[in-house]
Amino acid sequence: MSNTKKFTAVVVGLGLVTLSACGSSESGSGGSGDSRTVTLVSHDSWVVSKNVIADFEKRSGYEVRVLKDGDAGQAVNKAILTKDNPQGDVLFGVDNTLLSRALDNGLFQPYEAKGADLVKPEYRADQEQHRVTPVDTGDICVNYDKAYFSERKLDPPKTLDDLIEPQYKNLLVTENASTSSPGLGFLLGTAAKYGDDGWEGYWKKLKANGVKVVDGWEQAYNEEFSGSASGRKAGGDRPLVVSYASSPPAEVVFADPKPKTAPTGVATGTCFRQVEYAGLLSNARNPEGGKALLDFMLGKQFQQDMPLNMFVYPVREGAQVPEEFVKYGPQAEDPETMDPAKIADNRDEWVKSWTSLVLK
Amino acid sequence: MDVARTQVGVRARGNAARLGLLALPVAFFAVFFAYPVAAIVGRGLKADGTWQFGRLVDVLTQSDIRHVLWFTTWQALASTALTLLVALPGAYVFARFDFPGKQVLRAVVTVPFVLPTVVVGTAFLALVGRGGLLDELWGVRLDTTVWAILLAHVFFNYAVVVRTVGGLWAQLDPRQEEAARMLGASRLTAWRSVTLPALAPAVAAAALMVFLFTFTSFAVVQILGGPTFSTLEVEIYRQTTEVFDLTTAAVLTMVQFVAVGAVLAVHAWTVRRRETALRLVDASVTVRRPRGAGQWALLAGVLVSVAVLLLLPLAVLVQRSLDAPGFGYYRALTSEDGGTFLVPPIAAIGNSLSYAVVATAIAVLVGGLAAVALTRRDAGRFVRGFDALLMLPLGVSAVTVGFGFLIALDEPPLDLRASWILVPLAQALVGVPFVVRTMLPVLRAVDVRLREAAAVLGASPWRAWREVDLPMVRRALLVAAGFAFAVSLGEFGATVFIARPDSPTLPVAVARLLGRPGDLNYGQAMALSTILMVVCAAALLVLERLRTDRTGEF
Numbered sequence: 001m002s003n004t005k006k007f008t009a010v011v012v013g014l015g016l017v018t019l020s021a022c023g024s025s026e027s028g029s030g031g032s033g034d035s036r037t038v039t040l041v042s043h044d045s046w047v048v049s050k051n052v053i054a055d056f057e058k059r060s061g062y063e064v065r066v067l068k069d070g071d072a073g074q075a076v077n078k079a080i081l082t083k084d085n086p087q088g089d090v091l092f093g094v095d096n097t098l099l100s101r102a103l104d105n106g107l108f109q110p111y112e113a114k115g116a117d118l119v120k121p122e123y124r125a126d127q128e129q130h131r132v133t134p135v136d137t138g139d140i141c142v143n144y145d146k147a148y149f150s151e152r153k154l155d156p157p158k159t160l161d162d163l164i165e166p167q168y169k170n171l172l173v174t175e176n177a178s179t180s181s182p183g184l185g186f187l188l189g190t191a192a193k194y195g196d197d198g199w200e201g202y203w204k205k206l207k208a209n210g211v212k213v214v215d216g217w218e219q220a221y222n223e224e225f226s227g228s229a230s231g232r233k234a235g236g237d238r239p240l241v242v243s244y245a246s247s248p249p250a251e252v253v254f255a256d257p258k259p260k261t262a263p264t265g266v267a268t269g270t271c272f273r274q275v276e277y278a279g280l281l282s283n284a285r286n287p288e289g290g291k292a293l294l295d296f297m298l299g300k301q302f303q304q305d306m307p308l309n310m311f312v313y314p315v316r317e318g319a320q321v322p323e324e325f326v327k328y329g330p331q332a333e334d335p336e337t338m339d340p341a342k343i344a345d346n347r348d349e350w351v352k353s354w355t356s357l358v359l360k
Numbered sequence: 361m362d363v364a365r366t367q368v369g370v371r372a373r374g375n376a377a378r379l380g381l382l383a384l385p386v387a388f389f390a391v392f393f394a395y396p397v398a399a400i401v402g403r404g405l406k407a408d409g410t411w412q413f414g415r416l417v418d419v420l421t422q423s424d425i426r427h428v429l430w431f432t433t434w435q436a437l438a439s440t441a442l443t444l445l446v447a448l449p450g451a452y453v454f455a456r457f458d459f460p461g462k463q464v465l466r467a468v469v470t471v472p473f474v475l476p477t478v479v480v481g482t483a484f485l486a487l488v489g490r491g492g493l494l495d496e497l498w499g500v501r502l503d504t505t506v507w508a509i510l511l512a513h514v515f516f517n518y519a520v521v522v523r524t525v526g527g528l529w530a531q532l533d534p535r536q537e538e539a540a541r542m543l544g545a546s547r548l549t550a551w552r553s554v555t556l557p558a559l560a561p562a563v564a565a566a567a568l569m570v571f572l573f574t575f576t577s578f579a580v581v582q583i584l585g586g587p588t589f590s591t592l593e594v595e596i597y598r599q600t601t602e603v604f605d606l607t608t609a610a611v612l613t614m615v616q617f618v619a620v621g622a623v624l625a626v627h628a629w630t631v632r633r634r635e636t637a638l639r640l641v642d643a644s645v646t647v648r649r650p651r652g653a654g655q656w657a658l659l660a661g662v663l664v665s666v667a668v669l670l671l672l673p674l675a676v677l678v679q680r681s682l683d684a685p686g687f688g689y690y691r692a693l694t695s696e697d698g699g700t701f702l703v704p705p706i707a708a709i710g711n712s713l714s715y716a717v718v719a720t721a722i723a724v725l726v727g728g729l730a731a732v733a734l735t736r737r738d739a740g741r742f743v744r745g746f747d748a749l750l751m752l753p754l755g756v757s758a759v760t761v762g763f764g765f766l767i768a769l770d771e772p773p774l775d776l777r778a779s780w781i782l783v784p785l786a787q788a789l790v791g792v793p794f795v796v797r798t799m800l801p802v803l804r805a806v807d808v809r810l811r812e813a814a815a816v817l818g819a820s821p822w823r824a825w826r827e828v829d830l831p832m833v834r835r836a837l838l839v840a841a842g843f844a845f846a847v848s849l850g851e852f853g854a855t856v857f858i859a860r861p862d863s864p865t866l867p868v869a870v871a872r873l874l875g876r877p878g879d880l881n882y883g884q885a886m887a888l889s890t891i892l893m894v895v896c897a898a899a900l901l902v903l904e905r906l907r908t909d910r911t912g913e914f
Contacts, residue, residue, distance in 0.1 A: 044872055074601045078766055081403075085770050087777055101604065176587040178598060215582045218874045219481075222882055229879030233683060247877045254878025256688055311877070348603055359587050 727795025758853025
């Protein structure tokens, strides 16, 4: 009897404590139209140094709220679903594989950010209306385990053509193109290189050469790949993996102690270029704040802060790249690219054919 | 005449009271589940302003969709059977035997249940994958086979069976079985005719939950099955987030609905035919040390199976989290310059705990009220239907609920999209079915004559409930609260939609860390997973301690 009371009191007490603890961090409801707050919707990978964002807040007078919304595809789809009553003012993280979907659904309103003229020409998009602003770029490339190849006196592969050579049999692990963004990028890279009629033939050879497909990047890179620190611990036995050009620098930056050289390298002829864009959402409650935020994202300070936080390259002319990138992460000279409209038209069909060709 | 009128009056009052009890669960369920799910399914089926019912046939006649449906069903059935096979002896041992470290072990076997599936997949790969333990010992590799999926499902759901069935088993009066033996029944006959019928509802409830969980399994299938195996849940996720074909996703959601609904209907029908009032005693009376070689062997067998299936994968995680000199990964958790978060990852512990407390309070309140209302033996069809409805959240994919929240709860007074309360609400939605399922068998087993006796002696209905039901169900209530708490700690699918970057929960933080290259990130993910395990085990132990010794009350 008294015990029951005690128990109830404990539960209620805990509940009250928690409620008050949570209540203090309450931030009002979604974009409550407060013109001093600007809300950025992004995928999970958004990271910015504290002092950089604080600097922007001080200079502009806006407070920045960030809503992370799962992976890039999820964030874009959610933004489309809530287009009439958006969760924020600016959406960041639309890449070239999703750009057409976003534009065709009327997700963004036109705004030409300050410094748009300083964006390197190859990254520009939607030049007539300026509904999106390029923010960063990165390459999806095959990474190789340096130790594996030097031990065997074998040259690591450089190009897509190399990957179907017999000396690289059973060495490559890639991701499911229908559920993983590097997996999709790699497929698009082969489609760009071998054309609408040729890519299926390439994948048949790749399959015959023992390519392994797992579902997501985490598993491919952290479990199957023999070159990453975590993969080594997990006993990964595939010395080739589809990842990013910026993965080798990450292997150095996030190691303790830091190695002299990166344990992994990039096969620079296997790359597909990804560009990520941001845009002002169509029914943004604080369009002025959103515009200021877009200007800031193209500014030199943010562009130079990005690489070591998000492991991507800047798009702005003259933005300095950190030395780890210069040293360990060579940018591909001539990566495969594809027009976003073409991606949108063919993507589902290609993924379907790829699935029945490679997975069945 | 007068008597008849009084009876009618009593019945009407009973109905009114029951409806009163049901008001809160019904409202909760309608606003936070039915309305959002209907909104998103409706949007998918009503493309371009017209209903797309023709698409139903389109989708269902695709061979790969049919293939997915078939695989989903048979792996769920196989997983459920295997889990019962492995876990029922465990339930018996935990219910009836006393051995050192039992309480800690009971908390530990619940830990897998709350681990983020991403982490479990990783741990299991270390066990059954390449270079894993089985590979080292016998050269056996099970990854990308169905066996890995089934074993992981056993790992996850072991606790569901042990806690639901064991909770009741511990309170069955062994004297009834003894009486049957006195009357000349063999040991087996006595068990079959006395204990088994009494346990049946709890076993059925456990089987139902395991089936629902495995039927809607997502990350386990993805990670361990490789891309060749796909469940309905995976397909819904893909259609919603990758292909953005809301119509197909809506059709598949409805298919899942129908399938889950059918299972619930079968369950309700079988349980109704079997429920009887039981004589419950306090658990501490029935527990004893194992006697004889057979019982010791049973205990040893269960402990070995727990060690291999449950402790080994957990140990792998712990080992990997310690794989840096001087707790390096743990120290990294306290710094902010990892960059993945606005706060040190360690802050996720506080967030997870506060969400879990609130979610547990909501789930116990809503589920408890519903369970009490559903207990009445004269419950009508409507109430029975509601019982099944409450289970539905387990059978709907998190991505559907999350997207539904997004488009349905976006206007004042219900604009909760950026509010912290949305997280515990979503978690409670999954917790309520557990509370109902763990409390119902016990509540229904309370002998109605005890209540009648109390009423005859002049106790008000509330007083009768407090003096008769509550002491008996307190244990079930705590088990239920433990479940709700554990579910909330480990919930990932819906939380990831709504957790803000400055307040990530443990599973969300783990997933973010796993998503970045580099040794430190991976190590921190393992360290956080280990912390999640410890936090969960500690919370469950505290709940176990809250049970006070009430021997001799009966």
